[in-house]
Amino acid sequence: MNQQEQALGRTPKGVPVVAEADVVVIGGGPGGFAAALRARREGCSVIMVEKFDMPGGVHTSGLQGAANTGVGGIHTELMERFEREGCIFTADETNLPDWAGNAISHYDYYLPPGSPFKRVSFNPDGAGNIMVKMLEEAGVHAIYGASFADVEMEQDGAERRITHAIIETVAGRQALRGRVFVEGTGTAEVVARAGAPFVRGGGRQRETVTNDPEKRPIPGGLLWIMSGIDFAETAAYQKRENDPALSKLINKARAAGDIPPELYRPRMEGGRNVYGEHYIGHPTVDMSPIQAPGTFILWQNVPYEWALHMDDDAEHASRAKKELRRLIDAEARFLTKYVPGFQNAFISHVGRYVGVRDGRHPIGEYVFSIDDAREERRFPDAVTRPMTKTFFWDAYTKYTFEVPYRCFLPKEVSNLLLTGASLSFTFETIFMVMRNFPWCTQTGEIAGLAAARSVRRGITPKQLQWNEPLF
Ligand SMILES: Cc1cc2nc3c(=O)[nH]c(=O)nc-3n(C[C@H](O)[C@H](O)[C@H](O)COP(=O)(O)OP(=O)(O)OC[C@H]3O[C@@H](n4cnc5c(N)ncnc54)[C@H](O)[C@@H]3O)c2cc1C
Known part of the structure; x- marks a missing residue:
């Protein structure tokens, strides 16, 4: 045991305490990163643990480098800062003609062919380096390469409070003591370990969902x-072969046994997925320009039918990793063998992890619903001014809404704040609305400020009154 461990002792369950802070943030995605930075400022x-x-989470380690307009x-x-430090790449009709309206464009397929477009992205690794620096400059104690594993808790009136986060490190299990904790895992892992209530991914009811x-x-x-x-x-x-969705090549490859049956389903064949949308849910050729000319990001989704709960089922998580690698390999082989323009292409990067779109949805003091x-x-207790957004799962309807502070407060735990994709929102209201990068950063920042206010006043986040929007 080193000197610091001796000084900080052990938890009631005997785990060595290696550090303590006012605010302990678990997970450094957009939500956790912004919470850590704001609380420190x-x-x-502040301690932030990132595995x-x-x-940057999905947007750096997961390679999702879409640069949205600042909010x-x-x-x-x-x-x-990404722009200033040379991490931004912009594709438009001058350097990528034939992209707008192209069937294999993830974002721009719906535009009239040949129309002007602007697709701004950041280099995920360059951006991650900048985010590391920003935390260092602010004085956040960031711990990388350590996984949050558990919590220790004590009774706090009618509720319980987290006293320690337990992390798995190269030196074994260690404990971090904190006053306020922030949920930044993107899948409400802290909520689950703390025994607080949540709705499992896929737990929503939608008439259009079959099976x-x-x-x-x-x-x-x-x-x-x-x-x-x-x-x-x-x-x-x-153009030459009148094959906008590469269907002729796909059929040729399929006939030759070069495409596993899991690849290339509804969207490329003009169909719709089970939710009546073309967007996600099946493997497909789906690309967007990123980093530099000739470089594209591609999506490899888990097929809907597999119904994988990658956030809470270890076998599902392992299967997704293995199968998606296999499908990426098959896709790359198809593209380089069959598709003109890809003959010299190569896989330059695979994301560090399989992103979860529909993990646990915590039940907070208020559950924002459709x-x-x-x-x-x-x-x-609105933390945002009214925002107008399109609700994808409600027939693309636009509503003007605001976010109550109570959506940051999980039931049954007095000193945990939610952020990002783990806010207390129902599926229809988090998906394609609050779970997108800009709003995950925004809710992270709100959580960071709430944590700091609670620490300053010597109260828990549950006792904090919020009566003025921050954004
Ligand atoms: C495949 C995919 C594509 C998407 N496309 C878009 C898009 O085009 N535009 C958009 O705006 N949004 C997109 N999203 C949504 C958006 O990326 C997420 O909703 C958002 O990143 C959630 O932010 P977060 O901070 O809550 O969590 P995340 O970004 O998931 O970050 C969580 C962080 O916590 C860390 N972590 C998790 N568990 C632990 C642990 N036990 N110990 C330590 N660290 C841990 C992870 O390593 C990660 O860094 C996409 C999501 C997915 C999955």
């Missing part, structure tokens, strides 16, 4: 990057 001591080697606060600061909706979360995906693509040649082929959006309810 408010003067708190990979950089913050204020730390999110805008991030976008400006056992309870068991089917929206599939997660593994993102990967291919370089060396001559897209002008691909586009010339699509009715709150439909009725445009106002809340005395």
